[in-house]
Amino acid sequence: MQATIDISWYAVGCFMLILAIPALINFRFELKLGKEISIATLRMTVQLMLVGVYLGLLFELNSLWLNLAWLAIMLMVGASAILGGAKLPKKVLFFPITAALLIATLPLMGLLLMVLLQPDPVYSAQYLIPLAGMLLGNCLSGNIVALQRLFTAFSEKRSDYESALVLGATPKQAAWPFIQSALQQSQAPILASMATTGLVTLPGMMTGQILGGTDPIIAVKYQLIIMVAIFTMLTISVTLALLLTLKVSLQPTGFIRIKQLITH
Structure with missing residues (x-):
């Protein structure tokens, strides 16, 4: 080629x-x-x-500590971008969102680098940085959509939430339909993309590899791995982001700190 x-x-x-x-x-x-x-x-x-x-x-x-430092910066910038896109206060939610991204990223990166690809060294910047970038970059919009949907539901369906509390539901149980809706909407775009990949679209990573002279079959293998990893990363990070956000947004009495979160 x-x-x-x-x-x-x-x-x-x-x-x-x-x-x-x-x-x-x-x-x-x-x-x-x-x-x-x-x-x-x-x-x-x-x-x-x-x-x-x-x-x-x-x-x-190719320093381990430099690579980890760069990964940490990527995580923090990603969390900041999510909160900025969702128009939510960074002071209140920066740690929960960063934690969600970190918990979702590390196991997947470990699986990709230590089990599947096995570069030498395992922390090789050539693999660690691009892979982490693709995982984080592709889950930003999903997290923004999910958080926006969650707080919009609290605003538009407040009566449903309060009715559930009156009937004896815990704050988490009352907010559960909002979590479900937010998760569904966050996954809809990537599911549509996965369903049309190969027929309607050729993803950027696969296209780049082919243009770089890589055998198309090898490019396909990498793309399959990346798409599955992105979908898994998105699902885990969004789920954790919603649950952790809910934890700091609701008081034990069920009072919603929604106004404080939006106006700060």
Whole structure:
């Protein structure tokens, strides 16, 4: 197969001129997203370039402690992004969400690196960092949807919750239908993606490997592993995030600290 084709920075810059199309659409439909598009594009470009340089150094050093430190940063930034996207207070929920991501990530990473792939060394940055990034990156939106759904339900169906409490349900039992609904909605997109992968879409990881010259069958094996790991990671992290959030959001009396969580 053909080796990876390098792309010059000039070519990359020219290609990015197609951003004029969404910019024109933004202007024509008066979406007022020009500032957000500009900032997002600039941040993405700068961050990717810095990360590219840093990862090159990280791969070369291949230090266990540096790799773990980078993983810790990824977890904390991920938790912050989830709470920011869900518009929930970081001061109250940062630790529960970070804990949920950590508990979901470590066993899966251990299984992938120590049992399945077995790189040498097992903490190899070439495997640890990209795999952790894919797992965390693909579970962010699911967690945001779940948390938004949970607090929206508390707001819109407060009477149902209070009625359950009056009938003798514990706060957790009264909120259980909200947890179920949040879990269902968080999993719907990835289930649709899994059902159409291979026919409608070719995932980024598989496409990247094929473009890099990897045998398609090997790329398929990696993609199957990653999709199963992402779905498992999403399910575990969302479940833990909801339960831990519920724990700090409800008082033993059943009082909902919803207003405090939203306004802070």
